[in-house]
Amino acid sequence: MDNSEAIDALIELGLSTYEARVFTALIELGEGTAREVAKTSDVPRSQVYTTAKELQSRGFISVQRANPQVFQPISLSEVESQLSREFESKRDTAFDRLETLERQTAPSAEQSEDVWTITGTPAIIDRASQLIDEADTRVIYGSKDLAHPDAELLSSVRSCCSREVPVLLLQNNGQEIAEPLRETECVSSVSVPPQQSKSEHAVRLLLVDSDSFLLSVRSNRSAPEIAIWSANTTFAEAFLQLLTSSLPVTE
Numbered sequence: 001m002d003n004s005e006a007i008d009a010l011i012e013l014g015l016s017t018y019e020a021r022v023f024t025a026l027i028e029l030g031e032g033t034a035r036e037v038a039k040t041s042d043v044p045r046s047q048v049y050t051t052a053k054e055l056q057s058r059g060f061i062s063v064q065r066a067n068p069q070v071f072q073p074i075s076l077s078e079v080e081s082q083l084s085r086e087f088e089s090k091r092d093t094a095f096d097r098l099e100t101l102e103r104q105t106a107p108s109a110e111q112s113e114d115v116w117t118i119t120g121t122p123a124i125i126d127r128a129s130q131l132i133d134e135a136d137t138r139v140i141y142g143s144k145d146l147a148h149p150d151a152e153l154l155s156s157v158r159s160c161c162s163r164e165v166p167v168l169l170l171q172n173n174g175q176e177i178a179e180p181l182r183e184t185e186c187v188s189s190v191s192v193p194p195q196q197s198k199s200e201h202a203v204r205l206l207l208v209d210s211d212s213f214l215l216s217v218r219s220n221r222s223a224p225e226i227a228i229w230s231a232n233t234t235f236a237e238a239f240l241q242l243l244t245s246s247l248p249v250t251e
Helices: 003-012 017-029 034-041 045-057 076-111 121-133 151-162 234-244
Strands: 061-064 070-073 116-119 139-143 167-171 187-191 202-208 212-217 226-231
Touching (some): 003 017, 017 034, 034 045, 116 121, 121 151, 121 226, 212 234
Antiparallel strands (some): 061 070
16 A cells, blocks of 8 residues: 555545645654655645644644654554544444434324334344333234344343333244243243244234334245334224234233
8 A cells, every 4th residue: 555545544534634644654754853744745844733733632643842843653553543432432423413313303203103114134123122122011022033032132122121011922832932031030921823823924023012013024035024113103003902802912
């Protein structure tokens, strides 16, 4: 990689053009005065001092208080760590603000009668976990694979115990349930009659309280999992009433 490629990469990582040029020059030099850095970096000497101060404040270089001043880069491993911390901080700030916006718009979304579609198992598990986390009175969950629950889903199920929300697992005939699920205090299971569990396309069913549900299917083994869900809507409430009337569960 030549200097221009290194400079471009540093700019993509958030450094200004002058910062990238000065830092790359110092890596090449090992250490240098403003005159030496200006000559190597093609940054005006007057700007080297300002840029060096910015790099020092970011923790990328150290400055020797000599006459003239000598600038020295810190280790590349520490620079890498510093850039990672800066990225994580910016990422956290961005998503904190996005979550604030999401919460602000949530009431209007909850008042709609929308039924949403999700594609892909990771996204479906994430939505199912969120619905479980919001449960107040009950959770009913069935899946083709209760023997290997996703860690995120398992964590959400366990959190129900602290809120005294019972979780009922719908177990097909002979279906294995993972030990972490069986040993969770607020979890129980009920067997589903064969005639109600024979669908080869159904993947998972989640009923939360009396007005939220998620139902997913897969058309074949190689096809992606697709789910529909709705929460806090009259549609979801009617759907739950229809489903629970045919399931071996008690209100």
